[in-house]
Amino acid sequence: MTLLLTVFAALVSTLVWYCSEEARALKVGVLCYMFWGASLMWFVDAVFEYMELRAAYFTPAAADMLNDSFLGLSVIALAMVVWMVLLLVKDPNHLMKKRP
Amino acid sequence: MACFLVPAAEAAVTTIASKVIEKKEQAEDKEKLAQGVSLSELNKPHFSSKLNKLNYMLWGGSGLLAFEHLWHGEIQPFFPFLTATANPADMTAMLHEMSTVGVSMAALVTGVWAVMTFIGGKIENREASPEEALQEEAAK
Numbered sequence: 751m752t753l754l755l756t757v758f759a760a761l762v763s764t765l766v767w768y769c770s771e772e773a774r775a776l777k778v779g780v781l782c783y784m785f786w787g788a789s790l791m792w793f794v795d796a797v798f799e800y801m802e803l804r805a806a807y808f809t810p811a812a813a814d815m816l817n818d819s820f821l822g823l824s825v826i827a828l829a830m831v832v833w834m835v836l837l838l839v840k841d842p843n844h845l846m847k848k849r850p
Numbered sequence: 851m852a853c854f855l856v857p858a859a860e861a862a863v864t865t866i867a868s869k870v871i872e873k874k875e876q877a878e879d880k881e882k883l884a885q886g887v888s889l890s891e892l893n894k895p896h897f898s899s900k901l902n903k904l905n906y907m908l909w910g911g912s913g914l915l916a917f918e919h920l921w922h923g924e925i926q927p928f929f930p931f932l933t934a935t936a937n938p939a940d941m942t943a944m945l946h947e948m949s950t951v952g953v954s955m956a957a958l959v960t961g962v963w964a965v966m967t968f969i970g971g972k973i974e975n976r977e978a979s980p981e982e983a984l985q986e987e988a989a990k
Contacts, residue, residue: 752918783903784910790962791857791911791955798951821921825914832913 751815753792755822759829760785775842781833788825851924851934851944854915856952857959861908864901872898895974904963911959 763785767778800807810818838846875896882892919925925932934940 756914780906780910783906784914786962787857787907787909787911787959788914789911790907790959791854791915794951794955794958795853798954821918824921825917828917829910829914832910 751810751818752822752825753789753796755819756785756789756792756825759826760789777833777837777840777842780836781829784829784832785826788829851940851947852919852932853947853952853955854912854919856948857908857956858912858916860956860960861905861912864908865905868898868901868905871901872896900967900970903966904960907959907963908956911955 760782763778763782766773767782770778796807841847875898879892916925920927923933930936932944934944
């Protein structure tokens with residue numbers, strides 16, 4: 751579930767990056783790379799887990815799924831906080847700089 | 851257990867490498883500018899900017915994975931940080947996971963970045979079709 755949520759976040763952020771020039775100026779690309787990087791890493795984790803559990807991997811317990819969903823949403827929130835901090839530090843629109 | 855440490859270590863190496871390469875490229879650009887090379891030639895994407903994309907993927911991915919490990923209690927914010935280091939059996943399992951899952955993660959991210967960079971280079975160098983060229987002319 752964490753992998754699935756991260757992949758969807760990566761897809762949505764990539765679409766936003768591709769379609770909007772404003773989004774590109776706001777460094778949404780960084781968010782895309784973060785989500786894609788995490789998705790690839792969780793994909794590897796999922797492959798190794800699948801090799802161990804086989805078909806049981808696709809039938810997780812409801813409690814585990816809920817916990818994983820909660821984790822996935824928290825991961826998305828954390829990535830967006832990191833992106834927001836980076837945006838404010840880089841300040842592409844020069845809003846944080848001292849004005850004369 | 852601590853698989854994210856492998857891509858994080860790779861990220862540290864590639865970040866240092868990209869900083870060194872960036873400095874070299876800046877020095878080369880200054881030289882070329884002094885020799886009278888056109889600005890459009892200098893505006894071509896440098897290797898350091900391509901390497902930065904790998905840095906973002908590695909740092910971002912390993913950072914988010916570290917959070918997942920914190921969530922599952924596999925790392926803690928105080929010494930010894932990795933809970934698996936508490937007993938030798940867990941430590942062996944941790945090292946095994948790092949050498950299998952961790953190395954695979956780093957290899958897959960680097961491989962995807964390499965393919966992405968190669969295809970990106972091909973697309974950048976692709977000549978515009980006659981229709982696209984006409985549209986660009988019209989826009990001017």
